Amino acid sequence: MKEVLAQHIDLFLIVVYLLAIFLFGVLFREYVTSTEDYFLAGRALPWWVIGMSIIGTNIGAYDYVGAAGGAYRFGIAQANYEWLGAIPAMIVSALIIIPYYWKNKVYTVPEYLGKRYKEGVRVIEAVIYGLFLVMLLGIFFWASGIMLHTYLGWSIGFSIVVTAIVVGFYTISGGLAAVAITDVVQLGIMFVGGFAVAGVGFAKAGGVAKFFQTLKAAHPQHLKVFLPLNNPAYPWLGMILGLGLVLSPAWWCANQSIIQRALGARSEWDARAGMMFAAFPKTLIPLLVVLPGFFALMFAPSGAINNPDQALPWVVKNLLPPGIRGLVFVAFIAALHSSVDSTLNSAATLWTKDIYQKYIKRDGSDRHYLIMGRILTFAFIIFGVAFAPFTEKFPGIYVAMQTLLSFFQGPTLATLLLGVLWWRSTGWGGFWGLSLGVIIAVVLSAAGVNFLYVAWWSFVASLLINVVVSYLTPPEPPEKLRGLVYGFLEKDQEFKRAVEERLNG
Amino acid sequence: MAEFLRSIPLFWAKVISIFLYLLLALWVITRPREFIYRGAPDGKGWRDLRWWAITLIGIQIFLYLIF
Missing domain, CATH: 1.20.1730.10 (Sodium/glucose cotransporter)
Known part of the structure; x- marks a missing residue:
């Protein structure tokens, strides 16, 4: 009862x-x-x-x-x-x-x-x-x-x-x-x-x-x-x-x-x-x-x-x-x-x-x-x-999803960080850094590397690829970077004004 | 390289993590006040996000020291 x-x-x-x-x-x-x-x-x-x-x-x-x-x-x-x-x-x-x-x-x-x-x-x-x-x-x-x-x-x-x-x-x-x-x-x-x-x-x-x-x-x-x-x-x-x-x-x-x-x-x-x-x-x-x-x-x-x-x-x-x-x-x-x-x-x-x-x-x-x-x-x-x-x-599917996450977390972070923090990072740098970073993560994972290290090395690889490709391609025009990059927003008065204008419609 | 890493005592993992926390704390307290308060409705002390971050980092360092 x-x-x-x-x-x-x-x-x-x-x-x-x-x-x-x-x-x-x-x-x-x-x-x-x-x-x-x-x-x-x-x-x-x-x-x-x-x-x-x-x-x-x-x-x-x-x-x-x-x-x-x-x-x-x-x-x-x-x-x-x-x-x-x-x-x-x-x-x-x-x-x-x-x-x-x-x-x-x-x-x-x-x-x-x-x-x-x-x-x-x-x-x-x-x-x-x-x-x-x-x-x-x-x-x-x-x-x-x-x-x-x-x-x-x-x-x-x-x-x-x-x-x-x-x-x-x-x-x-x-x-x-x-x-x-x-x-x-x-x-x-x-x-x-x-x-x-x-x-x-x-x-x-x-x-x-x-x-x-x-x-x-x-x-x-x-x-x-x-x-x-x-x-x-x-x-x-x-x-x-x-x-x-x-x-x-x-x-x-x-x-x-x-x-x-x-x-x-x-x-x-x-x-x-x-x-x-x-x-x-x-x-x-x-x-x-x-x-x-x-x-x-x-x-x-x-x-x-x-x-x-x-x-x-x-x-x-x-x-x-x-x-x-x-x-x-x-x-x-x-x-x-x-x-x-x-x-x-x-x-x-x-x-x-x-x-x-x-x-x-x-x-x-x-x-x-x-x-x-x-x-x-x-x-x-x-x-x-x-x-x-x-x-x-697929009993291991949840584990597989965690592994899948490690395929793109490293390259995504590298692309995001360079995008926000480094004005010289270019469109092609971001594209190849992200794409090749994901491929490298998949290869490392297939080779049996622990997913924590897959994340780390794919991040490092994506970072390097982004930097190299960015230096090989022309820099982005300043007007494109306004309000999108850390250094520009903090230091440049013209960009600050442009951001304010954008925010005010 | 692997041999060298394996020879590092676990104690150094704590030292590295606490050092990283201290580095983060240093970066946080050097953020300018106007940046921290941007968008805030007033300038009251409790809205200073630097203190929120320092409190969080302090709790973390305490936890990593005792475990």
Whole structure:
């Protein structure tokens, strides 16, 4: 009887959450009347919404499961993904990169690269990121189906359809504003769920100090943030070079899903402050994703966990009381939804602005592009739902997606950094640096190089190719670089005036 | 080269990461005030993003020192 009641409480929490999120779509529908409203929330987002939405977008249910598994296996080194692999890049993004996106009033990262270099760079970047985001949707839908099936017993197909309807409705209705506000709510739920897990775990261990004493005595390596070079997953040099200096800056400076929130800011300061504010909850994310791995390590009996990714499910199933369990499950669903909605909205923005508006129909009205944005969002939902079952056919597909990400993160970062920081970088330099950088990354990966080093060396190669080709080609005319390059904007009074004129219309 | 890298004690990974954080902090505090406040509705002290960044970097250095 008690178990049945507990299950009803959990189910009640999940249904309340789904209904509340659905209602957001209804509330925000009336505020969307233009593409700027739909894709950039009418450029009205305050810094705190941007910050929380960025983290809501960044943390998915897979991060919970994968990071807890990583912590179970390797320890606190997993937290590098939230600390060294995020915070410095977020600060740099806030203070260097975002002002250039925001000032140029672009909708997408490829749009900025197209303005700075040439259209070919925009097309390559848009197609790569566009395809990546759309494929990611299928994985997210499948993960959602698995979670609802495991916990509620719904069929996977039905679970995927429910997720698609709920997330699709508020994303199509309210655009970025609805996505960002729901992200704020979802992040709140994630933290409440995470703190509940931490509270239960620490209580069971006899307190925080006792917990860390016991962990240190039993698994001293698990409290070391850097691991030796022969570690297969997290070698310290790879963490600093590949993660800290390439993958992380590429993610926080050039990922459309992340950057789009800042582009919807009500002012340049809000755009920068939003990214900076996001770094505070990001610092705390290990509490949510690393601690459960430690709890599994400490409390799970020997042989209970065969695969590290079972660490978090084991904690939820065996440590948490009913009610809290439902809350944590809602937190997983919220994490997943906040990633799905952002991916949907960003994919629609990329395909509408960088492909459809640029190459298919150039002279449409704003209303036409708004309708197209909604149609594409709907189409991506259908594609994601249809693609989701194929995820099962390829068990390593999520890992494959991470590897795919390392193919273009390094070259993208090199192209972006040189574009923003070096006036001499030319259109052809950007084009060949990006294209050949991607090819080099693919070759390195095929040769079996660790993805952290693939990211680093493809970044270095792309940087060098860009510099060499730029010196072999004529410099870009100054009027093309106005407002797009760091040195020009900061130093040249004429360019400063030109930027002001551009901003004033 | 690989042999040389393998011979570096793990302690130096911490030193390198903390050095990078300090370098970033130095760069942040040298940003001009007018740049930091650009677009801000007022010049209140709490809007100074340099302090936000320094706080974040301070927390990071603390974490990397203890783990």
